[in-house]
Amino acid sequence: MEFHQLRYFVAAAEELSVTAAAKRLRVSQPALSKQIANLEEEVGTALFDRIRQRIHLTDAGRSFLPKARQILCDAEMATQQLRENFGHEKRTLRLGFLSPFLDDIVAPAVKSFRRQSRRHDVALFELSARAQLDRIRDGELDVGLLGNVADEDRRHVATKRVMRSRMAAVLPIDHRLAGRKRIALSELSGDDFVSLSDTYFPGRRQFLFEMCESQGFEPEVIEESDTLTLMLVAIATGSGVGLLPEHSAKLPHEGAVFVPLSAPTVHADVLAVRRRGGSDPSVTRLMDHLLGN
Amino acid sequence: MEFHQLRYFVAAAEELSVTAAAKRLRVSQPALSKQIANLEEEVGTALFDRIRQRIHLTDAGRSFLPKARQILCDAEMATQQLRENFGHEKRTLRLGFLSPFLDDIVAPAVKSFRRQSRRHDVALFELSARAQLDRIRDGELDVGLLGNVADEDRRHVATKRVMRSRMAAVLPIDHRLAGRKRIALSELSGDDFVSLSDTYFPGRRQFLFEMCESQGFEPEVIEESDTLTLMLVAIATGSGVGLLPEHSAKLPHEGAVFVPLSAPTVHADVLAVRRRGGSDPSVTRLMDHLLGN
DNA sequence: CAAGTTCATTCCAATAGGTTATGAACTAGC
DNA sequence: GCTAGTTCATAACCTATTGGAATGAACTTG
Numbered sequence: 145m146e147f148h149q150l151r152y153f154v155a156a157a158e159e160l161s162v163t164a165a166a167k168r169l170r171v172s173q174p175a176l177s178k179q180i181a182n183l184e185e186e187v188g189t190a191l192f193d194r195i196r197q198r199i200h201l202t203d204a205g206r207s208f209l210p211k212a213r214q215i216l217c218d219a220e221m222a223t224q225q226l227r228e229n230f231g232h233e234k235r236t237l238r239l240g241f242l243s244p245f246l247d248d249i250v251a252p253a254v255k256s257f258r259r260q261s262r263r264h265d266v267a268l269f270e271l272s273a274r275a276q277l278d279r280i281r282d283g284e285l286d287v288g289l290l291g292n293v294a295d296e297d298r299r300h301v302a303t304k305r306v307m308r309s310r311m312a313a314v315l316p317i318d319h320r321l322a323g324r325k326r327i328a329l330s331e332l333s334g335d336d337f338v339s340l341s342d343t344y345f346p347g348r349r350q351f352l353f354e355m356c357e358s359q360g361f362e363p364e365v366i367e368e369s370d371t372l373t374l375m376l377v378a379i380a381t382g383s384g385v386g387l388l389p390e391h392s393a394k395l396p397h398e399g400a401v402f403v404p405l406s407a408p409t410v411h412a413d414v415l416a417v418r419r420r421g422g423s424d425p426s427v428t429r430l431m432d433h434l435l436g437n
Numbered sequence: 438m439e440f441h442q443l444r445y446f447v448a449a450a451e452e453l454s455v456t457a458a459a460k461r462l463r464v465s466q467p468a469l470s471k472q473i474a475n476l477e478e479e480v481g482t483a484l485f486d487r488i489r490q491r492i493h494l495t496d497a498g499r500s501f502l503p504k505a506r507q508i509l510c511d512a513e514m515a516t517q518q519l520r521e522n523f524g525h526e527k528r529t530l531r532l533g534f535l536s537p538f539l540d541d542i543v544a545p546a547v548k549s550f551r552r553q554s555r556r557h558d559v560a561l562f563e564l565s566a567r568a569q570l571d572r573i574r575d576g577e578l579d580v581g582l583l584g585n586v587a588d589e590d591r592r593h594v595a596t597k598r599v600m601r602s603r604m605a606a607v608l609p610i611d612h613r614l615a616g617r618k619r620i621a622l623s624e625l626s627g628d629d630f631v632s633l634s635d636t637y638f639p640g641r642r643q644f645l646f647e648m649c650e651s652q653g654f655e656p657e658v659i660e661e662s663d664t665l666t667l668m669l670v671a672i673a674t675g676s677g678v679g680l681l682p683e684h685s686a687k688l689p690h691e692g693a694v695f696v697p698l699s700a701p702t703v704h705a706d707v708l709a710v711r712r713r714g715g716s717d718p719s720v721t722r723l724m725d726h727l728l729g730n
Numbered sequence: 731c732a733a734g735t736t737c738a739t740t741c742c743a744a745t746a747g748g749t750t751a752t753g754a755a756c757t758a759g760c
Numbered sequence: 761g762c763t764a765g766t767t768c769a770t771a772a773c774c775t776a777t778t779g780g781a782a783t784g785a786a787c788t789t790g
Contacts, residue, residue, distance in 0.1 A: 145512055146440060148747090162768060175748050177769060182747095187516045188524030197756050197767040204523035211515040215508060219438055222504040223480045230497035231481030278571055282636055296589045343575055441778090455737060468779045470738060490736040490787050 147219065149183040150212045152176045153191060157201055157209050206374055210272055210344075217269040221284040224267065236265045237430050240276040241289040244372065244394040245414065249289060249306060249434060257433040264426050272344040272371065277301065280419050286427045288417040289434065291389065294347035301417045306434055308411040309389035311355070312402045314375075316382050319401075326406040329387075333361035336384030338375055341368040352387055355410055376400050389414075440512065442476040443505045445469045446484060450494055450502050499667055503565055503637075510562045514577040517560065529558045530723050533569040534582040537665065537687040538707065542582060542599060542727060550726040557719050565637040565664065570594065573712050579720045581710040582727065584682065587640035594710045599727055601704040602682035604648070605695045607668075609675050612694075619699040622680075626654035629677030631668055634661040645680055648703055669693050682707075 155165035156176065166173040184191050191205035201209065217240075227233040241250045254266050269285065276288035281300040293303055313332060315322045321331060333356075340348040349365070356363045367383045369375035372392055379386050380399030389412040393402040416434045418427055448458035449469065459466040477484050484498035494502065510533075520526040534543050547559050562578065569581035574593040586596055606625060608615045614624060626649075633641045642658070649656045660676045662668035665685055672679050673692030682705040686695040709727045711720055 145516060147438060163766090171747095172749055173767085174750085174769075174771095179747080181769085187519040188526060189519050194768070199768080202523075204519055207522070208515060208519055211511065215511050215515070218504065218508050218511070222501060222508070223438060226480040226482050226497055226501055229500070230495075233481060274575075282567075296592065299589065456735090464778095465780050466736090467738075467740090467781085472778080474738085487737070492737080 145183065145186055146179075147216065149179045150216055152179045153183055153205075154209065154212050154216065156180060156192070156199065157205060160199060160201075162199060206377075207370065210275070210371055213270060214275055217271060217275075217279075218284070220267070221269075221279070225284065234263065234265070235426065236267050237286045237426060238267050238269060238284065239287045239289070239430065240269045240271045240279065240285045242273065242291070242372070243270055244392050245289050246270070247394065248391065249414070253430075253433040253436075257430055260433075261426065261429060264430075266430065274344045274346055276417070277346065280417060283419065286418065286422075286424070287430055287434070290415060290417060291345065291412055292347045292351055293415060293417065294350070297346060300420055302420045302422075303415040303417050304431060304435060306414045306416050306436075308413055309391045310404060311387050311410045311412055312390045312393070312404050314379050314386040314388050314392075314397070314400050314402055316379055316385070317399050317401055318382075319385065321403065322401050324403055326404045328359075328406050329355060329408065330359045330361065332363075332385055333359070335364075336366040337363040338367045338369060338378045338384045338386045339363075339365045340372070340375055341370050344370045351412075355387065355408075358408060438476065438479055439472075440509065442472050443509055445472045446476055446498075447502065447505050447509065449473060449485070449492065450498060453492060453494075455492060499670075500663070503568070503664055506563060507568055510564060510568075510572075511577070513560070514562075514572070518577065527556065527558065528719065529560050530579045530719060531560050531562060531577065532580045532582070532723065533562045533564045533572065533578045535566065535584070535665070536563055537682075537685050538582050539563070540687065541684065542707070546723075546726040546729075550723055553726075554719065554722060557723075559723065567637045567639055569710070570639065573710060576712065579711065579715075579717070580723055580727070583708060583710060584638065584705055585640045585644055586708060586710065587643070590639055593713055595713045595715075596708040596710050597724060597728060599707045599709050599729075601706055602684045603697060604680050604703045604705055605683045605686070605697050607672050607679040607681050607685075607690070607693050607695055609672055609678070610692050610694055611675075612678065614696065615694050617696055619697045621652075621700045622648060622698055623652045623654065623700075625656075625678055626652070628657075629659040630656040631660045631662060631671045631677045631679045632656075632658045633665070633668055634663050637663045644705075648680065648701070651701060 152165065152169065155169055156162055159165045159168065162176055163173045166176045180191065189204040190202050191208060192199040193202050221238060224236050224238065228235055239250065250268065257266060273290040276285060276290055277297050279285035280288050289306065293301065313327055321327050339352050342349045352363060367378050369378055372395055375386055376395060376397040380397065390402060390404065416431050418431060445458065445462065448462055449455055452458045452461065455469055456466045459469045473484065482497040483495050484501060485492040486495050514531055517529050517531065521528055532543065543561065550559060566583040569578060569583055570590050572578035573581050582599065586594065606620055614620050630645070632645050635642045645656060660671050662671050665688055668679055669688060669690040673690065683695060683697065709724050711724060
C-alpha cells in the first residue's frame with residue numbers, strides 16, 4: 145500500500161469516475177487505473193464494481209474509504225505539525241468537516257477567512273464526527289464541523305452552534321409515504337429503522353431513540369451504518385427508514401427521498417468544535433467565520 | 438512521505454542505529470540513510486541528531502514517532518480488515534500494547550497462543566494507551582494491553598487485570614533521594630512533577646493526584662509528556678520527578694533511577710482490554726493467554 | 731596508532747510508476 | 761442499428777526513484 149494509491153482511490157471514489165479523478169489529480173487515466181488495480185490486488189478484494197462503463201464502490205470499498213481518508217489526513221497533519229512546531233513554517237489551520245457541510249458552510253467560511261487573514265492557511269479534511277473529535281482531542285485538528293456531540297466528548301471540546309437543521313424522514317422511493325409532503329414521526333412507528341453507528345457518530349443513535357420515545361414508540365433499529373452515504377444506500381436498497389437533518393439531502397441519494405417531519409419539529413444542531421481550553425486567536429477567528437461573521 | 442520511509446524511520450528510532458535498522462529490515466544501510474534524509478527534507482526538520490557516530494531522536498523525531506507508528510498500524514489494520522471481511526482470508530488477531538510489556542507479557546503470551554491455536558495469527562502493534570482504546574472502540578484492534586483506564590472509556594471496553602505492579606518514584610540521577618533504597622511518597626511533596634498527558638494516557642494524571650492527595654499534598658505538575666520515553670527523558674534532564682509502575686524500568690532510562698515507594702504501597706494495574714460486547718472466542722482465548730493461562 | 735565502528739556519499743543497476751497509444755465494451759443520437 | 765463518443769483496461773515504452781556495492785569521513789577502542 146502506498147500513499148498515492150490511497151489518494152487515487154479516494155479521488156476515484158469521490159468522482160465515481162477514473163477519468164475524472166485522473167483529471168483532478170493531473171495524471172493520466174491509465175496510471176490511476178493501474179494503481180487502483182494494484183491496491184485491490186494487495187488488499188485481496190475489489191474496491192470498485194466495474195459495470196457498464198461506470199465504477200461504483202463495492203461494500204469493501206465503502207468500508208475502506210473513510211479509513212483511507214483518515215490515514216491520508218493523519219499523514220498530512222503530522223507533517224504539518226512538524227513543519228510548524230520545529231521547522232518554523234507559518235501556521236496552517238486544520239479544519240475537519242462532514243461532507244454535507246462542504247458547500248454551504250465550509251467553502252464560504254474558508255473563502256472569507258482567507259480574504260481577511262492572509263497570514264494563515266486553512267487545510268480541509270473530510271472526516272467522520274468520531275474521527276474529528278479524536279483528532280481535536282489530540283491537537284491534530286483545530287476545528288471540527290459536525291452534528292450533535294455526546295456528553296462524554298464535551299469534556300474535551302468546546303462547541304458553538306453554526307446552524308440548526310430540521311430533522312427529516314428518509315424513505316426508500318417506493319415507501320408508502322414517499323409521496324407525502326410531510327409526515328408525522330409517529331407514522332413510522334411500525335417501520336424498520338436504519339441508524340448511524342455510535343462509533344462513527346457519537347450520540348446520534350441516542351438522539352433517534354429520544355425522538356421516537358417522545359412520540360410513544362421505540363424504533364426497531366435493524367441496521368447501523370458507518371457513514372452518511374452508507375446509510376443513504378441502506379435506505380435506498382430497502383433496509384428501512386431513517387431520520388437525518390434536512391441538509392443531508394445535499395448528498396447524492398438516488399432511491400431515497402427526504403420528507404420533512406410535521407410533528408414533532410425537531411432540530412439537529414450543526415456545531416463548530418474546538419479543543420477545550422485552547423486560546424489561539426486565529427482558531428477563534430476561523431470559528432467566527434464559520435458562524436457567519 | 439511514503440510508507441517505507443515511515444517504516445525506516447520507526448526502525449531506526451527503535452534501534453537508535455541506522456545499520457541495525459537496515460539489518461532488521463534487510464535492506465542496505467545507505468538505502469535507509471537516504472530515505473530518512475528524504476523524509477527529513479520533506480517535513481522540514483531533522484528527526485535525528487547525528488552526533489559522534491550515533492543517532493538520537495530530536496524533539497521533532499520524538500513527537501513524530503508515535504504518529505508514524507499509528508499511521509503504519511492503521512494502514513495495516515485496514516488492509517487486514519479488508520482481507521478478512523471481504524477476501525475470506527483467515528482471521529488475524531490484532532493486539533496492541535505499551536512498549537514495557539513486550540518482553541514480559543506479550544511475547545510469552547503470543548508464543549503460547551500460537552502454539553495452541555495454529556489457525557489464528559496474531560499481529561502486534563505498539564501504540565499509546567489512548568490510541569489503543571480508540572482503535573478497540575472502532576473495532577480495528579481486538580485486544581489492548583495498557584495501564585489504568587479512565588471511567589469514560591469503560592463504556593466501550595471490558596477489562597481484565599493481567600498483573601499489578603508497584604508504583605515507584607522516578608528521579609533524576611543527581612536527585613537528593615536518588616541513592617535511597619526506598620522512599621515515602623510524602624518526601625517528594627515539595628518537588629516538581631512530570632506526568633503523562635491525559636490525551637495519551639487517560640486517567641494517569643488523575644491517578645497521580647489521588648496518590649499524592651492521600652499523602653496530604655498536591656503535586657506541582659510542571660510538565661506533561663506524551664510517551665513513557667519522553668517522560669523518562671524529561672526526568673533525566675531534570676524537569677522534575679515522576680511516578681511510574683516498576684515495570685516501566687524495562688525501558689531505557691539513562692540519567693533516571695527508579696526507587697520503590699515504601700509508603701503508601703500503591704499498585705498500578707496492567708489491564709487486558711477488549712471491546713465491550715464482543716464475543717469472538719479466539720479473542721477470549723488470546724486474553725486468557727495474556728492472563729497467564 | 732591501527733583496527734573497527736558508524737553514518738554519509740557516490741555511482742550503477744533494477745524496479746516501479748508515469749505517459750502515450752490502442753483496444754474492448756458500452757451509451758447515445760441519428 | 762450504425763456511428764460517434766463515452767469509459768475503463770491493456771500494452772509498450774520511458775524515466776525517475778529506489779536499492780545495492782563500494783568508498784569516504786568521523787569517531788571509538790584497544
